[in-house]
Amino acid sequence: EDQVTQSPEALRLQEGESSSLNCSYTVSGLRGLFWYRQDPGKGPEFLFTLYSAGEEKEKERLKATLTKKESFLHITAPKPEDSATYLCAVQAYAGKSTFGDGTTLTVKP
């Protein structure tokens, strides 16, 4: 059974204080690891896809990395508008994704 564990559950940062979110996973036949951002009351929004260990993707203040057992979402100099829940998911058979419970990030000005 595919499993995704995200840590920490919640993270509070000051504006400009860089940090990382962790996603540990077990999956049979990884087709992709995905990061999403979810704002309260809305559907998740796709951020990144990582396919193989060593791969990195960047978008503005966010950088995602992948190893064989985990992925990190690094947030550099965050701003209050980066506050959201960040979800990690792994995909195996038939494009079906298994999601972690998410990390809720709060960035204080």
Next chain:
Amino acid sequence: DVKVTQSSRYLVKRTGEKVFLECVQDMDHENMFWYRQDPGLGLRLIYFSYDVKMKEKGDIPEGYSVSREKKERFSLILESASTNQTSMYLCASALGSGYGYTFGSGTRLTVV
């Protein structure tokens, strides 16, 4: 941009009612999914479809059914709504296996 549209943002239904949740995507995506999201339980897959008229059970299919008569439309049916089906329901679509999902805005269903 791909758009996934869910027919209702908020819905209140009575116990025992048959409930239809509709989802339409506009970019010819092969795969479509229904998840429910509950505090502390995360996103759980109910059903998915990788082709017209094809469907597969997800992790929590009990009490639900689905229909995909056209490629762009994927409907979730609660055969006889119960209070434990009160939840946020999220529809998603993807180009195919190995691609990220585009989600709809969600339907918050309350069963009373």
